[in-house]
Amino acid sequence: MTSSTYYQFAKDFFSTHGCSILETSERSMEVQLTSDMDEALMNRPFYWHYMKKMNRVGEAMKLTFTDGLMEENNGIHLHAGTPKLHQMYQLAIDRSYSTRLYEHLSALTVNQPLHPWMVLNIKIVYRGKQTRDEILSVGLNLINGALLSGMVDKIWEIDFCSTVSDFSFPMTPVVRMESGYQRILNYVKDQLASLHDEWATESLKQLDSEKDLLHHFYTSDDVDEDYYEKELDQLQVRYKPRVAIHVANGGLFYLSQETSQSLFRQT
Incomplete structure (x- = not known):
């Protein structure tokens, strides 16, 4: 910069x-x-x-x-x-952890409803032999319950404002906020469960190998037991496969019915 x-x-x-x-x-x-x-x-x-x-x-x-x-x-x-x-x-x-924005609609002459979408940007943290982070952006239509991935990319070019445009009105969500939030998290967990787990298997193999090597040094060189336990804990931290889910930010985005329908055509 x-x-x-x-x-x-x-x-x-x-x-x-x-x-x-x-x-x-x-x-x-x-x-x-x-x-x-x-x-x-x-x-x-x-x-x-x-x-x-x-x-x-x-x-x-x-x-x-x-x-x-x-x-x-x-x-x-x-x-x-x-x-x-x-x-x-x-x-x-x-x-910027949370926001509420409305699609800007100009030149309206009749009332038009705005559909509420809950959008969460979720950080997936993979730790093990290899580490990586991944960002998932998921949107949930709080009227009909439809779910879309890659939501931020889909709405990036939409003109939003912090106030409702004339002749438009936000619809009251049918899906409760708490329920919608949990639906998105469950969707992400289901996506993770469907992934291949070779990385976890490789991490466990590496962990077993490192533990065997540490045990060999402990028994042959008379390593202090406290030191051995600390090193064993460090191996667990370094190689034990695990996945963490963190909600980075999110918000409510109110979109016209036409825009909402166009999001599905992008998939």
Whole structure:
């Protein structure tokens, strides 16, 4: 990434979170933080605690950023190691765990329903002789219960907004949220169960081989028993095959019936 890339990220980040941005030059911008962003980024908990206790609005601070190419020594120069940039990264991750978005529909003249889709991006972690991670994106239509894989790729080009378009309305889910969440997890588990397990077999073979070798050294060289037990535990950690499922993020995406139907034609 270049310094200009970091600068553009900062600009998009603050715009997304409702901050006012004044570009003072081609490579510098002044950001008027919102109260929310000030609390999250400026490390002034006592100030905001006092403002809230006194039932006062409080005054959010301003920040100046540059893309790191300016000669003037003012503002926060954005580069890979900028602490404030990493704060923004972490905040973006924390606040992107879940979302609710609506398909943008323009020029509607009659009411059109929006179908709710629950989308979960799930990280599959394989550990054993070989390790790898895999991301699965699964969508569940909360009206008819239809499931689709590769969901993020399918909806990536759709124009979404945070508010409902005129003459459209979100439908009430038929499938309960808790049930839908579990359906997606069960679908992922079923997919994993259908995979070939050669990698697990190879891991177990390697584990047995390493345990035999360790036992040989233990019996022949009079290795300390505590050391032997620790090494045995480490072999289990290193080679015992296991799979973990982590929900990375997800959300509710409301799509028109036409768009929903088009998703199935992409499969």
